[in-house]
Amino acid sequence: MKPFADLLERLIYTQGRNAKILLLADYFAHRPDPERGFALAAIAGKLDFPGAKPAVLRGLAEARSDPELFVMSYDYVGDLAETIALIWPRAQVLAPPELPEVVAVLRGVPKGEIPGIIAGWLDASDVSTRIALIKLMTGGLRVGASLRLAKLALAERFGVEVGAIEEVWHGLEPPYGPLFDWLEGRASRPEPGRKPVFRPPMLAHPIEDADRASLDWGAYRAEWKWDGIRVQLVATPAGKRLYSRGADDISAAFPEILAATDFHAVLDGELLVIRDGVVAPFADLQQRLNRKSVAAKLRADYPVAVRLYDILFDGPEDLRALPFDARRARLEDWFARVRPARMDLSPQIAFAGEAELMALRAGARDSGIEGLMLKRGDSPYLAGRPKGPWWKWKRDPLSLDCVLMYAQRGHGKRSSFYSDYTFGVWTEEGTLVPIGKAYSGYTDAELLVLDRWIRAHTVATYGPVREVEQKIVFEVGFDSAQRSSRHKSGIALRFPRILRLRPDKPAAEADTLATAVRLVGETAEKQR
């Protein structure tokens, strides 16, 4: 466990991407199987230990200190694993367990015995090993090393294309013995065969003004960028699955889509709530997300469908090397032939040039539309986010000047800083009503200034939340505003983020609720 803990500790303090890749590559090259495979699984978030949940660990730590002291410490540190690791009494003898032992024991022993075993491990470990153990057990390493980075490290160290790893990744299971056998030349690549595995999706870059200036508009096709969640529908003779863009299997939450999947193909599309052909706001789709099962009423109230963008496989035939135009033709043929229920085609938008598209984009305030997609007609379906073949061109955000009302400490990278901000606008009566929360959009330097200001200008505290003087004005950007009965203000903002601080603006001159309501009006009008 110690080498893995050392890796995590070095990763967290290493700034550069290349330096992180080097650390990971060095680890994978030198550690034995199955340890390195489990380490890879931990980075991938593929290890789940039902008996070792955060509440169990927290209970153990509280029992060794004091519940009140634990709360105060957690509030300060902001990271549960680190709080537990730091508050745990000093080890008398250092004898930490090995990573494969930890995995085997947590998977093998009855749930009731797990807390005692974990306590024994923590007793025998130093602080950094304790943090690694707890992070491993509770998921989410938060060391700034993504699975992608780990794959790049493997590709670099073992001299293969990272795409070759991505292609077969989703058919593999921890501790990835066949993967390392292939990488080290002892076996051929472990192919997924007919398994219904997720295929690495193709993603788009946001288009900047400079990109637009040099774009060969005639080579691109335009589509709406629908505001749902990107999905991949995979159906083979061996099974069918609905995957999110991040490769999570979300089949169970959308049984009606799976029921409609009576064909063999791999399709790329957007999952949306659609009523009478009209795309509902994202908030409606949210009602259906993150569920393990779904009741009939919810299915009826929030009917979902997949709007198709692309076809990757038609039966066993891999279409990804074909140009986009050819794939589109295949998709249209396939759709006309199969006529699947709960699916439609994302229409292509005819346009003569940039000016026309810009006008279309500016007019698109429909809540179901996030902006435009531009796809080169001759581009194959490439894994990852290659720059050039696909662009996303989001519509300009709406914005409001809001006043900071409450602040809360962040987690992970921002733990111990007040980084989560609730902001509000003025009502007719001259009081502030909260309309949203943002966690991003400020610089690190601004965060430090805000953190200090918040500590010095707190007027009340509610547990971890600080109410602050009504002085700081943010310009808050968001993609759309919707009516919401769940919010006190009656409004929900989509994708709120801080565009900038407005130190020039007195709080009294921030926007009013009436202005915010007008923005909802704009959204709704376009929808009709």
Added chain:
Amino acid sequence: MTPHPETWLQPRPEGLYCIPGDFFIDPVRAVERAVITHGHSDHARPGHAHVLASAETLAIMRARMGDDRAGATQQAAAIGEVLRIGEVGVKLVPAGHVLGSCQVVMEYRGSRAVVSGDYKRRADPTCAPFVPVICDVFVTEATFGLPVFRHPETSKEISKLLHSKEIFPDRPHLVGCYGLGKCQRLIALLREAGYGAPIYLHGALVKLCELYEALGVRLGDLQPATMADKDALTGAIVLAPPSAVADRWARRLDDPVVAFASGWMRVRQRAKASGVELPLIISDHADWDELLATVEDVQAPEIWVTHGAESALIRQLGLMGRRGRALSLIGYDDEEES
């Protein structure tokens, strides 16, 4: 009957005030009579009419604020010598925080209170170790008054720095540290660990290092980093105040390993957020275990907490059967935290 210290030692806006002696301890604004525990700027402020402190603290105050602002009249108290101020017996004993740092021991009609100032319990080659004094009321700091703060062994942290120098022999190691105390302690610890090469200093650190030398603390070969050419700094240890590390000043260094020596480095995300690649958990303040051990050592039934994470410490004192009281003194931001 002996008077409870509550009746003769009171928190006031200026700081802690001893009524029968008519003096303040570490007042945050200019007063007639001040007793100063140590030279950090939040404890030693300019402009008092009469200042009583250790000879080293007075020398540090003069070096930092100039002769004229370090107190109109300055009285150096010998360590352990009992002075009568009004009706109070006053004695300074070492606090182990920085050179010259002292606790203030006060006796009034048979009742004894000790004000710790800032202190630590582990060894420091640059200053005298903390001496516990049994008392009725112990007034403590609580900078690291949370059970998550347990500083590791200092020698391990110094090894970490030297080990990093082995891994990256060509990269200068830029160590952010506070100018009074931490800087000199780091140098002395490196010397203890056998590191004899020149250590390079940012200009703002030079004067206090010279003063430490003059007061008898050996620091070895120190060179100004400001004048040194880039080649000399290849693979060298360079010390600079925290503000200079993030500043243009540091750009003269070629791909430095940025280290920082502070007790706050214990919390990973906090260390990371400050852009540190090599956090060194070295503190001049008592950690949680040292705070609790000190409370036991001084045997005081009542503990007053001046500044820091007082609510956690007071909670713990309750669990230990002691009475804890938050003085909530304002103005002790602690040089380390800013």
